[in-house]
Amino acid sequence: MRLRxxxxxxxxxxxxxxxxxxxxxxxxxxxxxxxVSRDTWPADQETEVAVAAVLDWCGTVDPAGVAGVTISGGEPSEQPAALSELVAGLAGFQREYGWDLLCYTGVEENEFADRCPEVYRSLDALVTGPYRAGEPTDLVWRGSANQRLIPLSELGHSRYDEWVSAETSAPAIQVQVADERIWLIGVPGRSAMSKVERMLADRGIRLEGVSWRP
Ligand code: SF4
Structure with missing residues (x-):
């Protein structure tokens, strides 16, 4: 099975x-x-990799340095068969090392469960709902107020219950440089990307080809 x-x-x-x-x-x-992730929209076949290769890569990471796996996108539920195989493989790490499995989806919980029932049963937590720019939020790990963090399993409740309603006015953003690109990891707060662009512009750096503009 191959996964984009x-x-x-x-x-x-x-x-x-x-x-x-x-x-x-x-x-x-x-x-x-x-x-802010428009680069993940095209269902580009050139991005396909074997699910087994993804699982092999996960197996190379020192398990002592992993609390869990976050699957995001793109929309994971638009590849239900590949996602199912991926999550079935990750469940082995979940059992062996206690990794929790968190998945983001732009659809609501019922629709996600209909699209990917086996995945839904294996996840520990789900973040649901589309991003709505007109509904800003300080909820942790969410981009808009309509998005819900839903613990699903016993492990999920133990790790995520405290975060369901938790807020922060300064959401963490990671910066990674790879493949001659700068990747921002996290859920940026309102206007964060335009602030980043302004700060860089003040230092004479102009961003081109950004993922948050068409
Ligand atoms: S569900 Fe919405 S926010 Fe998530 S990648 Fe798709 S378009 Fe972007």
């Missing part, structure tokens, strides 16, 4: 509790106005 993959990274510290593996799928048809 935007990128994979460790450690991710801005999308879920602890140091995590981040897996971003490629392809999203939801097209939320204001999405």
């Amino acid at each position: 993959l935007s990128r994979i990274h460790h450690p991710v510290t801005a999308l879920g509790p602890g140091r995590r593996i981040g897996i971003w799928t490629q392809g999203c048809t939801i097209a939320c106005p204001g999405c």
Whole structure:
């Protein structure tokens, strides 16, 4: 089985509790106005990789440095078969090392469960709902107030219950430089990207080809 993959990274510290593996799928048809990840929208076949290769990569990371895995996108539920195989493989790490599995989706919980029932049963937590630029929020790990963090399993409740309603006015953003690109990891607060652009412009740096503009 092959998965369209935007990128994979460790450690991710801005999308879920602890140091995590981040897996971003490629392809999203939801097209939320204001999405900062427009680069993940095209369902580009050239981004396909074997699910087994993704799992092998996860197996190379020292498990002592991993609290869990965050799957985001793109829209993971638009690749239900590949996502199912991926999560089934990650469940092995979940059982062996106690990694929790968190997934972001731009659809609501019921629709996600309909699209990917096996995945839904294996996840520890889910962040649901499209990004709505007109509903800003300080809720941790969410981009707009409509998005819900839903603990699903016993492990999920133990790790995520305290974060369901937690807020921060200074959301963490990680910066990673790879493949001659700058990747920002996390959920930026309102106007964060335009502030970054202004700060860089003040220092004579102009950003081109950014993922938050068409
Ligand atoms: S915010 Fe998420 S669901 Fe919405 S368009 Fe962007 S990638 Fe797709």
